[in-house]
Amino acid sequence: MKHTDVEARAVDEASRTGQAGADSRTTERNEARGEGGDWARAPERSNMLALRFIVCMALVCGRHVTRLLLPPIALYFLLFAPAQRRHIKRYLFRAIGPQAGWIDGFRLLHAFASTVLDRVYFLRGRLDLFTVKIEGNEPIDAELASGRGAFLLGAHVGSFEALGACRQQTHQSHMRLAMLMYPDNARRITSILNAIAVPEMRPHVIALGRPHSMLDLRDWLDGGGMGGMLADRTLPGSEDQPAQQRGNNIVLPFLGQPAVFNDGPFRLAALLRRKVFFMAGLYDGGGRYDVRFDPLADFCERASCAAEREQRIRAAVEAYVVRLEALCRAYPYNWFNFHDFWLEDAA
Numbered sequence: 094m095k096h097t098d099v100e101a102r103a104v105d106e107a108s109r110t111g112q113a114g115a116d117s118r119t120t121e122r123n124e125a126r127g128e129g130g131d132w133a134r135a136p137e138r139s140n141m142l143a144l145r146f147i148v149c150m151a152l153v154c155g156r157h158v159t160r161l162l163l164p165p166i167a168l169y170f171l172l173f174a175p176a177q178r179r180h181i182k183r184y185l186f187r188a189i190g191p192q193a194g195w196i197d198g199f200r201l202l203h204a205f206a207s208t209v210l211d212r213v214y215f216l217r218g219r220l221d222l223f224t225v226k227i228e229g230n231e232p233i234d235a236e237l238a239s240g241r242g243a244f245l246l247g248a249h250v251g252s253f254e255a256l257g258a259c260r261q262q263t264h265q266s267h268m269r270l271a272m273l274m275y276p277d278n279a280r281r282i283t284s285i286l287n288a289i290a291v292p293e294m295r296p297h298v299i300a301l302g303r304p305h306s307m308l309d310l311r312d313w314l315d316g317g318g319m320g321g322m323l324a325d326r327t328l329p330g331s332e333d334q335p336a337q338q339r340g341n342n343i344v345l346p347f348l349g350q351p352a353v354f355n356d357g358p359f360r361l362a363a364l365l366r367r368k369v370f371f372m373a374g375l376y377d378g379g380g381r382y383d384v385r386f387d388p389l390a391d392f393c394e395r396a397s398c399a400a401e402r403e404q405r406i407r408a409a410v411e412a413y414v415v416r417l418e419a420l421c422r423a424y425p426y427n428w429f430n431f432h433d434f435w436l437e438d439a440a
């Protein structure tokens with residue numbers, strides 16, 4: 094779609110108004126931003142030859158045989174990735190308790206390796222290998238039927254690719270899914286997996302951090318598609334990025350410790366005047382996944398003033414954090430955010 098100059102000016106004006114009320118949080122944002130974006134600049138811990146070998150083995154030998162590689166892979170990273178091991182230990186202490194030990198770290202890494210392997214089969218359309226339970230999809234179906242699309246916010250919990258099973262089990266083969274992400278992060282594994290994916294299972298990618306990202310998302314939703322974004326990491330960027338992409342960092346209690354969350358995704362939803370749904374494709378061991386949707390916020394009605402908009406955005410962020418914390422306690426081996434989330438290394 095070609096956008097007019099008037100439309101571009103409207104977007105620019107919305108970006109400026111989206112910063113109303115942010116001055117009171119400038120200090121908090123500046124203190125947290127420096128370390129919060131390190132995940133996007135961290136070098137990718139992957140070997141192309143090893144990745145190609147595992148993907149080839151997955152396709153040739155099948156899932157059951159390839160899963161035999163997962164325990165040594167998990168053990169390798171537990172032993173030889175000290176930074177990630179330190180972050181995992183801190184998280185598990187808060188999600189499980191001080192009794193968390195090496196076996197819990199191994200289980201977390203094994204679950205992560207399992208979901209990465211299963212991405213191969215989800216992207217190949219091999220849904221017959223899995224038992225996927227879907228909960229709370231009725232509001233999503235209604236939103237799609239209305240032609241407004243569905244704005245989904247998740248976290249680095251379980252598997253995003255498990256959402257593809259919704260097409261088969263809800264009998265909506267026309268369902269279109271887009272992932273909002275920074276394409277430069279995990280580029281190697283993404284390129285390999287995209288190469289083996291069947292076209293109907295490959296999610297469309299809307300690149301974040303671009304001037305046209307919001308317009309691309311708006312067009313995708315207006316076309317009746319679903320747009321998914323992971324909101325449990327502070328967003329990297331600079332002051333010249335649009336406000337709805339950069340957002341403000343908010344400190345909220347999470348697993349008993351103050352943590353930084355970014356309200357950029359919620360500002361984007363408010364600017365586009367959309368309902369927001371929480372999503373999670375939880376890995377339940379073996380070939381079992383539990384896909385959940387939950388209404389999170391409704392920005393369809395325009396706020397009467399800037400103060401009301403800021404209040405609604407903050408309430409949405411708080412509701413998101415509450416749901417994420419509940420999932421981390423109920424499924425502690427499903428949160429794959431292996432970074433300095435509480436900014437303790439910086440301290």
